[in-house]
Amino acid sequence: MVNSDVQLLIHGKNIADFDVLIPNKNVELKSVNKVANKNYLFLNLTISKNATPGNVIIKFTKGKESFKYVYELKPKPQRAQNGQAVTSEDVIYLITPDRFANGDITNDSTDDTLEKVDRYNENGRHGGDLQGVLDNLAYIEELGATTIWLNPVLENDQPAYSYHGYGISDFYKTDTRFGTNEDYKKIVDVSHKKGMKVIMDQVFNHCGSGHWWMNDLPSKDWLNQWDTFTRSNFTNIASSDPYVSSDDYELLTRGWFDKNLPDLNLENTFLETYMIQNSIWWVTYAGIDGIRLDTYPYPNKHAMSKWMKALTAEYPGFYMVAETWAERASYLSYWNNDKPNRDGYTPHVSSISDYALYYSIIRAFGKDGDVSELYKTLAEDFVYGNAANNKVFNGNHDVDRLLALLDENVDKLKLSMVFTLTTRGIPQIYYGDEILMKNKRPDGKVRQDFPGGWKNDKRNAFTKEGRTVEEEAVFNYIKTILNWRKTASSIHNGKLTHYQPRDNVYVYFRYTETENTMIIINNSNKNYNDFDLKRFEKSLKGYNGGKDIINDKLIDNLDHIAISKNSALIIELTK
Known part of the structure; x- marks a missing residue:
């Protein structure tokens, strides 16, 4: 790796009482760091440039008691080094995996996770999985999207409401109800063979209350903790507001997203390094082409800047899109800026979620809407470092379905698709909008099952025969634009x-x-x-x-x- 230093988190009963030795000339144990909890050690290693792939022995000794741990050094895959960049040549297709297709019914419920399958519960797990995505890559390919973004697929061992993926209980493990790490890697490999790309949804702001470390925190400051439960104010702009009160800033960056989503404290340097390394590990292991970073303004922004610099040092030009939920371009420009902001902060972000343009799309094509909304919003592009990198979208998993917001006017949906797919930026559409899904929130209804993704569904909208006449017409309308767009350099560049x-x-x-x-x-x-x-x-x-x-x-x-x-x-x- 470009950065030859690595931190190992060691967890074990009273592990801090042990001395540590690594008898390897190519692996230097630079420091052994103890924290408040004696069940943790943090080892800082430096891997020599002369090191070769193979096993490294780590020895733990306390008096006459000793044991060894075998830590493997692996080669950096060539594919990861040459990872594809996501650019304005691409169109992103966003999928909520639990609601897309159930390709493997044997993992609908698993022994190592609490919540079991219940398709009749709109907030429950419905059984969609990675195999279901694999089984239907041809559908996405036919539609003409070039890149898939899956809502998080890492383990969410929560007693309820775990399907969405944002309550992660193990940052290194795919949820067994979705599949395995190898299954995730297979999606990337197969997508690449088809000329498609994969974006991974990652979360730095919080973990799930079911995370294994919650029963044995390394230190109290591993989380942002309050005397009583304190929820975030969800005011993204507090992170960039030059006049923000300390109370508002604290609520945004330290308040919890929900009672079951503990807020991670990235001011703890051990945790900061843990999260940065985890992100780089997934890029290297799976060969993903991009990362979507959830709730980007919520964590410590200096840690996020450090993460981006570390990531791009290993993979120059790597695509990262920040979820930046704010309604004005001026707010968003704080994160997409090619120079330091007035407060000295430089985000180093390659792409942001263009919510300013999203809201303009909904206003423009909604009831009595005027396209001047689009014109006026784009006229503010001068505030950005590079507006062409913005992710442009007309729907996602957090808002009412596009058709519902447009009063079920199919013509207006088609107009919104034309604009989204031909304006500046990197377009993203949400699964099911191409077949006129139209639910309104709550979230469980918006993230509805794709018809045909389950064996006993009454129809299969993945096929022409399973779509209604109107659905087929809209599917073909979008398909025509997407497949033309693949070679439309005027739109790309x-x-x-x-x-x-x-x-x-x-x-x-x-x-x-x-x-x-x-x-x-x-x-x-x-x-x-x-x-x-x-x-x-x-x-x-x-x-x-x-x-x-x-x-x-x-x-x-x-x-x-x-x-x-x-x-x-x-x-x-x-x-």
Whole structure:
């Protein structure tokens, strides 16, 4: 590894009473650190650049009592060194694994976890697993998404509400109800063979109350603890607010997300190192292509900055998207900034979740909405270090389904997809939106089962035959755009020029030196048989025609064009 130092957490009854020796010329035991709890030791090792893969013996001695532990040094996989970057060429498909497909019914309930399967409970485990994702990679591939992001699949040994994955009880172990570490790695391997990528959902802010260390904490400051249960204020902007009160800041960064989600204290340097090493280990072990970091503004931000620097030192250019839930671009720019903020903090984040644009999408295409919302939000891109890295989305696992928010107007859903998939940034869509899932919260309803993912389902929407006529039409609409987008360099790397919307019609261009794509979004109830394009002649200069990729029609007149109400055109321009 680039960083030759490694910290080992050692846990055992009164292990602090033992002396430690590593008789290996290529592994130096730099320090043995004791903490308040005698059941823990933290060993700091330096691995020589001359070290080779193999077993390292760690000797523990107390008087006449002694034992050995075999610690294995493994080679750094070539695949991990050359990990694929997630870029604006990609489209991310977000999956809640427990609700996607049940590929292995034998692991629906397991002996080593508390909560058992109960598909009739909207907050319970439904049995979806990694094999279910593997079984349906071809569906995602057909749709045209290039990257999958799974909500966390690590062990969540909680008595209830464990399906979502964010109450992790072992940061190194895949939940047995999902599969094994090897199964997770297999998803990455198979995805890579298909030319697809995988983003891992990681959590630094909290763990689950069922984590093994909760019964025997290394030290009191391993967690952010209060005299009585104190919940976070969930005010993301408190982390960047120059006028924030210490009370508000403390509540954000030290308050607990929930009673069953203890807040991790990353100001504890042993824990900070543990989490950073865990993250790097997963990249190296599984060969993942990116990380989505949950609740990014909540933990100690200096620890998060250190994590990003450590990660990119090992894997330069590695993709990391921060969950940054704030409604304004100015708030978000604190995390996507190419220079130190005024308080001296530099985030080193490669991508943020563009909630400002998400809310604009919902306002624009919701009831009585106006596409000027999109125009005005994009006009604020000057505040970012690199807006092209923002993750753009029109739905996820934490909000009402897209169709529900758009008053079940399918035309508006299609318009939101056109915008999401052609504007600047890295687009992400949520599983099931392509087949018109429409539930509203609570969360368990939004994260609904994909029809056909379970053996006895009445229909299988993974297949054409299992989709309704309307579902099939929307699936094919999105599929057409996604598969065209795979080779659309104007969308991948092109600049953006947009024109102030008039009469709820938004026109913009994505272009490089050699390619130009015009997008027209008619968000109005007016049909245009003769929409005048003269206003856009500077952007159309040098082009005399094009192809509407949605309807597969050639266009030979760039003076006027026909566009129906509540519809869009994506026109690849030709000279």
